[in-house]
Amino acid sequence: MAFEKLESTQQNVVKLLRNSYKKDRLSHAYLFEGERGTYKFQTALYFAQLLLCTNDDKPCGECHNCKRINNQTHPNLFIIESENGQIKKQQIIELQTEFSKTSVEKGSKIFIIKDVDKLRVESANSLLKFIEEPFPNTFGILTTTNINSILPTIISRSQIVTFHSLNKNLIKEELSSLGYESTQANVVSQITNNIDDAINILNSEAFLPIFDIVTEVYNILAAKDESVLLYFNKNSSIIYQENNASLFLSLMIMYQKDMISMIINNESSIVFTDEIKTMKNIVLYKDLKKIMGELEYLLDLLSKSHFNINRSLAFDNMLLELESR
Ligand SMILES: [Zn+2]
Numbered sequence: 001m002a003f004e005k006l007e008s009t010q011q012n013v014v015k016l017l018r019n020s021y022k023k024d025r026l027s028h029a030y031l032f033e034g035e036r037g038t039y040k041f042q043t044a045l046y047f048a049q050l051l052l053c054t055n056d057d058k059p060c061g062e063c064h065n066c067k068r069i070n071n072q073t074h075p076n077l078f079i080i081e082s083e084n085g086q087i088k089k090q091q092i093i094e095l096q097t098e099f100s101k102t103s104v105e106k107g108s109k110i111f112i113i114k115d116v117d118k119l120r121v122e123s124a125n126s127l128l129k130f131i132e133e134p135f136p137n138t139f140g141i142l143t144t145t146n147i148n149s150i151l152p153t154i155i156s157r158s159q160i161v162t163f164h165s166l167n168k169n170l171i172k173e174e175l176s177s178l179g180y181e182s183t184q185a186n187v188v189s190q191i192t193n194n195i196d197d198a199i200n201i202l203n204s205e206a207f208l209p210i211f212d213i214v215t216e217v218y219n220i221l222a223a224k225d226e227s228v229l230l231y232f233n234k235n236s237s238i239i240y241q242e243n244n245a246s247l248f249l250s251l252m253i254m255y256q257k258d259m260i261s262m263i264i265n266n267e268s269s270i271v272f273t274d275e276i277k278t279m280k281n282i283v284l285y286k287d288l289k290k291i292m293g294e295l296e297y298l299l300d301l302l303s304k305s306h307f308n309i310n311r312s313l314a315f316d317n318m319l320l321e322l323e324s325r
Pocket of ligand 1 (some may be wrong): 052053054055059060061062063064065066067
């Protein structure tokens with residue numbers, strides 16, 4: 001991942017690490033805590049690069065060390081991940097053995113323990129010893145999404161670094177830079193503020209078909225040249241699978257709110273940015289009161305959609321409501 005992106009999305013964390021490095025005040029153990037998708041692991045690699053980069057402008061991302069850290073092949077970098085939901089004592093012992101060898105290259109040694117909350121109690125003591133009496137020039141980064149389940153003894157011996165979730169604009173930018181279409185990136189950034197979840201939603205089998213159904217429903221409503229009910233019944237089978245009904249309704253609600261934004265001249269908050277032309281055609285014959293009424297109808301349906309209702313009938317009625325004048 002590009003440094004500039006990390007520096008802009010987790011600015012405070014990057015600044016903290018850089019300053020501590022510059023002032024030679026690094027801790028021997030850091031606990032990176034925060035939700036999934038906040039770049040904790042990427043920041044841990046960044047930290048390793050900061051320590052081992054051979055260029056003046058650290059980390060450069062280009063030198064042999066930076067590249068090997070990025071590929072996770074540098075011998076001074078040791079990464080521990082949970083196996084079957086646990087981090088075992090044996091893994092901590094291997095770490096100690098590895099770092100006591102002289103075969104590693106000169107310079108700092110860094111270990112990263114992902115999801116340190118998965119550490120078993122009996123392994124925790126070995127780790128604690130390792131943190132307390134570190135080999136010279138050894139640094140540990142522990143990551144977790146769940147700081148509440150970490151042993152207090154580990155917390156008290158680490159410097160806690162909190163990672164905040166990314167805001168909607170950053171999610172949107174990140175998705176666009178990964179090549180996702182901008183309206184879709186926009187829509188998903190309204191659903192989650194977690195980049196991993198956002199990517200999962202975009203890559204899910206249901207997202208694109210449902211996105212297409214929603215935009216097509218409104219395009220038919222705008223053009224008034226065919227029956228929206230007929231179209232829907234021909235294409236909607238995916239909506240009745242799993243939890244797709246709530247995704248479908250959430251997108252419908254977003255679209256409906258966009259039309260309200262349009263009427264009240266708040267176009268900058270429109271999410272379905274590619275649909276502005278269609279929305280303009282709809283608001284030509286529907287006023288604010290009508291669109292608000294439809295929005296309430298959709299919100300009511302969403303709140304009921306988890307219950308055992310006759311969905312097919314409910315959706316037919318919803319479409320009739322949208323089609324009515
Ligand atoms: Zn470098």
